[in-house]
Amino acid sequence: AAGVIQSPRHLIKEKRETATLKCYPIPRHDTVYWYQQGPGQDPQFLISFYEKMQSDKGSIPDRFSAQQFSDYHSELNMSSLELGDSALYFCASSPHQGGNTDTQYFGPGTRLTVL
């Protein structure tokens, strides 16, 4: 079965650089979630999209922005990178916005290292 695809899997950037993370949801899933997992931490919700519209927002820095495109893939753009942005970034998708009960299927994550 198709899974959530994230690219790149690993990314190394310098401070103050920008990064773009991509997420391709499972086919026919129209809802995408982004989470950030710092070293030894639990995943923290960043932002979500449903049918290309932002549906919810968590503790996402103003330096970060995201969008969902017409083919439902999503991109997380991160600017002015800081050392503290080093983390594993997960994307998850679900079939439709029923919200609370829909299973979120997670991708393998993008490991971002900021030097």
Place this chain on the structure above:
Amino acid sequence: AQSVTQLGSHVSVSEGALVLLRCNYSSSVPPYLFWYVQYPNQGLQLLLKYTTGATLVKGINGFEAEFKKSETSFHLTKPSAHMSDAAEYFCAVSEGSNTGKLIFGQGTTLQVKP
């Protein structure tokens, strides 16, 4: 606001022994609860979830969890641990809005000794 507490950041069991990972939640509305497993350098995989109905939920790999409203708990159990169960386990609650974002606990690392 909803929150999740996992008691014990590390749990060690012998192969074949009972696995018990504890999760307590706080919620002002009926919660939807999930257990996810994370193997090293991999994404999160759903083990099981509780939404409504039967309070004992069975998941993959022989795991099950019981929703106890009176105790605000959703502990994860497996009768007999296998070496392949060694991983990080996260309990999560779906936030009260309609968007389904997950609030995770701090995670429990399960070690299985031969």
